[in-house]
Structures are given as C-alpha cells and as structure tokens.
Amino acid sequence: MKTLSRGVALSALALSAFAVAGCGDKDAAKTPGAPQAAMPATAAAAASAPVLQIRAETKQFRDWSATCGNDGTCWAFGFAPEFAAGWVRITLAPGPDAQPQILFGYWPDGDAKGPGQIALTIDDRAFAAALSAEGEAEAPIGEIRTDARAVIDALAQGKVMIIRGASSQDVSLHGAAAALLWIDEKQGRLNTPTALIRRGDRPASTVPVAPPLPTVTRAPAVDQAGFGDVNQTVPAALRSRTEVGTCLKESAMPAISDMVMSARLDARTELWGVPCGAGAYNVTHNWYLTGPGGRDPRPAILAGTAGPGADPVMADNSTVNGAYDPKTRTLSAFAKGRGIGDCGSAQTWAWTGDRFTLTMESTMGQCAGVRSDLWPVAWRTR
Numbered sequence: 001m002k003t004l005s006r007g008v009a010l011s012a013l014a015l016s017a018f019a020v021a022g023c024g025d026k027d028a029a030k031t032p033g034a035p036q037a038a039m040p041a042t043a044a045a046a047a048s049a050p051v052l053q054i055r056a057e058t059k060q061f062r063d064w065s066a067t068c069g070n071d072g073t074c075w076a077f078g079f080a081p082e083f084a085a086g087w088v089r090i091t092l093a094p095g096p097d098a099q100p101q102i103l104f105g106y107w108p109d110g111d112a113k114g115p116g117q118i119a120l121t122i123d124d125r126a127f128a129a130a131l132s133a134e135g136e137a138e139a140p141i142g143e144i145r146t147d148a149r150a151v152i153d154a155l156a157q158g159k160v161m162i163i164r165g166a167s168s169q170d171v172s173l174h175g176a177a178a179a180l181l182w183i184d185e186k187q188g189r190l191n192t193p194t195a196l197i198r199r200g201d202r203p204a205s206t207v208p209v210a211p212p213l214p215t216v217t218r219a220p221a222v223d224q225a226g227f228g229d230v231n232q233t234v235p236a237a238l239r240s241r242t243e244v245g246t247c248l249k250e251s252a253m254p255a256i257s258d259m260v261m262s263a264r265l266d267a268r269t270e271l272w273g274v275p276c277g278a279g280a281y282n283v284t285h286n287w288y289l290t291g292p293g294g295r296d297p298r299p300a301i302l303a304g305t306a307g308p309g310a311d312p313v314m315a316d317n318s319t320v321n322g323a324y325d326p327k328t329r330t331l332s333a334f335a336k337g338r339g340i341g342d343c344g345s346a347q348t349w350a351w352t353g354d355r356f357t358l359t360m361e362s363t364m365g366q367c368a369g370v371r372s373d374l375w376p377v378a379w380r381t382r
Contacts, residue, residue, distance in 0.1 A: 052094050052188060052208035056305050056378040058363065059182060062175030065365065066182050067376035070305075072210045074183040075376035077366070078161070078171050080106070085342075085369035086169030088120075088161065090152065090180065094187050096194055096207040102144035102151055103132060106169040107369040118142040119164040122154040122173075139369065140165060152196055156180060213382045218329040219353040222264050229323070232260040235294020238272055244297075247276035247286055259283060263324045265351055270294065271324060271331075281339040285322045287331070302331070302349055303358050305379050312358040312379065319347075331356055334372070343367035346375070357381075 058067040063081075068074040072094030080086030086106035092098055104120055118140040120127050128146060135141030142163070144151050155161055156177040163169045180196040183189075188208045191200030238244055251257045261273035272294065273285040287300040302319065303312035320335035329351040337343035345363045349356035362375040 049096070049205065050188070050208040052211050054094075054186060054211065055311075056361075057186070058365075058376070058378065059179075060175075061178040061182065063172035064175035064179040066179040067363075067378060068183065068186045069377050070211070070379050071213055071377075072187060072208075073377070074186060076176070076179040076183060077370070077376070078155075078173065078176055078179075079366050079368045080169050080171050086163050086171050087366075087368045087370050088155075088163075088171055089370070089374065090196075092183060092187065092196065094208065094210040096192075096204040096209075098194070100148045100152060100196065102148050103134065103141055103374070104129075104144075104163055104171075105135060105139060105141040105369065106163045106165065106167075107139050117165055120144070120151070121162045121164065122151070122158040123160055125154060127151050127154070134371075134374065149196075152180065156197060213380065216350050216357050216359050216381045217352060218350045219266065221326060221329065222266055224264055224326045227262045227264050227270070227326075229259070229261040232262045234260055234272065234274055235290065235297075238274070238288055238290060238294045238297040241288075241297060244274050244286070244288075247274050250277045251275040253278075256283065259285070261285065261322075261324060263326050265289070265329075266353065268292065271300065271351075272297070273319075273322060273324070276318065281336050281341075282320045285319050287317050287319065287322070300331075300356055302333075302347075302356055304347060305358070305361050330359070337364075337367050341372055342369050344372075346372055350381075 052072045054068055054070065054072050056068065056070045058065060064076060064078045066074060066076045074092050076090040078088045088102065088104040091101045118129065118131060120129050120142055127144060129142040130145055132141040132143035155173055158173050161171040161173055163171060177197055181198060184195045184197055189195040190198050191202040192204050192207055193199055194204050194207050234244065234248065248257060256275050256278050259275045263271040265271050268291060270290045270292065272288045272290060274288065276284045276286045278284065287302065288297045289300050290297040299317035301315045302317055303315035305312060319333035322331060322333045324331045330348050332348045334341070334346045335344045343364045343366060347358065348360045350359045358379055359381045360377065361379040362372070362377045364370055364375040
C-alpha cells in the first residue's frame with residue numbers, strides 16, 4: 001500500500017466540535033442526565049468512591065490529540081508527521097484501579113512488507129512489545145504489556161519516538177505530556193499515585209469511578225415484508241417535499257438514485273432513506289419518518305455530540321454511508337475521511353418506539369492508518 005496522507009479536510013464531519021469542560025466543572029452538574037456524586041451522610045457513605053462527572057470532549061495538543069468519552073474512558077493519540085502513517089494510542093479507563101494500555105502501529109511505505117514484526121524506541125531506548133491480535137500482516141500493531149508507565153514517563157519527557165518494523169516511522173512527541181496531563185485532570189487523578197503525569201500523595205481512593213451509562217431500550221422488532229434497500233420507490237407524499245425533490249435530482253445517476261432505503265418501525269411508522277448525493281466513497285441519505293404508505297412525512301432527528309456539553313443535542317436528518325438494521329433497530333453511519341476508512345466519524349442510533357437515540361459515536365480526525373474499531377469512543381450507552 002502506498003504511503004498514506006493525513007492531510008484530508010474533514011470540516012463536513014464536524015470532527016472537532018466537542019464542548020470544552022473539565023472534571024468538576026460546575027456547569028457539568030447542570031447537564032441533563034449528568035451523574036451526580038451525592039454528599040455522604042454516614043461513615044459508610046463517606047467510604048464509598050466518588051462518581052466521575054465528565055463530558056465527552058476532544059482536544060488538540062500540538063501533534064497529539066486526547067478524547068474522553070461519556071463513560072470516563074480517555075484516549076491520547078500521537079501521530080507521525082504529515083503525509084505519513086504511524087500512531088501510538090494510550091487508553092485509560094476511569095477509576096483508581098485502572099491501568100494504561102498502549103498500542104502503536106503504522107502502515108509500511110510502498111512495498112515495504114515484513115514478517116509482521118514491530119518494535120518501539122524512545123530516544124534510542126527500546127521497550128519490550130508484543131504483536132497485538134488487533135494488527136494485520138501488512139499493518140502490524142504493537143502492544144506494551146509490561147512497564148506501560150515507564151513508556152509513558154519516557155515519551156512525556158522524550159524527543160524522538162520511532163516505530164520499527166519492515167520500515168521505520170517517527171511519531172512526534174510534541175504535545176504528549178500536555179495531552180496526558182489533561183487526561184489526569186479530566187479523570188480526577190491529579191496529584192494521586194494513579195496519575196499519568198502529575199503524581200502525588202493524594203489518596204488513590206479519591207479518584208472518581210466510572211459514571212453510570214445512559215440506558216437505551218430498543219423497540220420490538222417488526223416484520224419487514226416489502227421494505228428494505230432493494231427496489232424501493234420514494235412514496236408520493238414524501239417525494240412532494242421540496243428538499244426531497246432536490247435530493248433526487250442531485251442523485252439522478254442510477255447507481256445513486258436506486259439507493260432508496262425503507263423500513264417498517266411499527267404499525268404506524270415507516271422509515272425512508274432518500275439518497276442525496278455521493279462522492280468517491282461516501283453516499284449521503286436524508287431520513288424521514290412517515291405514516292403508513294409514506295403519508296405525513298417528517299425529518300428524522302439524528303442527534304450527535306457536537307453541541308454544548310457534548311450531550312446528544314446537535315441533530316439533523318442526514319447520514320453518510322447510512323443503513324438501517326431491522327434486527328437491532330439500529331441506524332448507523334460511517335463518514336469516511338478517505339477511501340480506506342482510517343479517519344472520519346461513525347455513529348449509531350437505536351429506535352426506541354418514538355425516536356432515534358444516539359447509542360455510539362466515535363471520531364478520528366487524523367488520517368494516519370488507525371482502523372475505525374480503534375478510534376476513541378465519545379459516546380456510548382447500555
């Protein structure tokens with residue numbers, strides 16, 4: 001595979017529009033549904049761990065980025081220079097007992113293929129690593145299974161990190177310490193022995209535990225006879241909407257205009273996906289809820305985490321590479337920053353009986369060879 005470029009514009013994906021808020025921010029307590037840490041009333045309650053109050057957020061620190069999700073898990077990513085494909089990922093779950101996990105990988109330049117070996121050095125110091133099952137033969141992934149904190153100490157103070165395999169790839173350390181310090185703050189670890197950067201004598205028991213996840217209950221599955229993504233025609237009532245007619249004109253090529261999708265959500269509600277333009281590897285659909293036969297159409301509301309507080313508040317009715325799965329009652333989207341799908345955004349929404357509710361959102365703003373299942377997850381539910 002040829003050298004990958006991460007200089008791809010992703011403005012249409014709104015990849016960096018997460019709201020800014022720190023652990024313990026007084027405004028966090030005002031967020032609807034935000035977990036609250038109750039004041040202890042008894043000695044037994046005083047002994048219980050505090051609950052983390054956190055908002056989903058992504059922040060850039062020079063050549064590193066950090067994301068914390070609504071479940072309290074945080075990720076720090078470092079990337080190779082522009083027009084290269086190398087990365088290191090540090091993951092830390094919330095709570096006093098969590099330990100950092102480190103993965104790193106790269107895509108070999110040109111035809112540089114090897115036996116799947118990979119190693120990591122920081123300022124010429126080699127660190128023991130094993131091949132991770134997450135990797136592939138042509139794009140191996142390394143995993144630090146011992147001394148993860150020693151690696152973190154080295155990269156926080158280091159100058160040069162090199163991933164070595166069939167070919168070598170430098171990963172910038174500019175911003176690494178700042179990204180990890182931010183995670184310490186977001187997770188309430190500052191000045192405790194559990195901190196990644198700023199360790200101290202404050203008891204580990206003061207580190208908050210993971211907040212409860214929002215619960216989403218899916219509606220029952222229903223029969224889909226006559227619905228699907230083959231041989232579907234936009235109903236007349238839906239076609240009469242001005243914006244739907246415009247979309248169908250913009251998708252006039254048969255390969256796109258034939259991509260009408262539909263589903264029965266319940267006895268009174270149908271879902272229709274109208275194709276509305278396409279690029280080299282992205283197809284946009286606008287989604288509508290209707291009554292039987294497409295009557296009384298209205299735009300579906302598909303919220304993301306791009307608004308104040310990074311709760312699901314910013315919404316429209318469009319997806320990129322969207323599809324509905326009637327078995328799971330889930331509408332999904334995967335907007336690719338480029339064809340191999342190593343950057344962009346992925347979301348899922350579940351049908352609850354009266355609306356679609358966001359259940360997962362992950363984003364990768366750098367096109368550096370990171371597979372989508374390794375991206376940081378900003379939002380998830382149970």
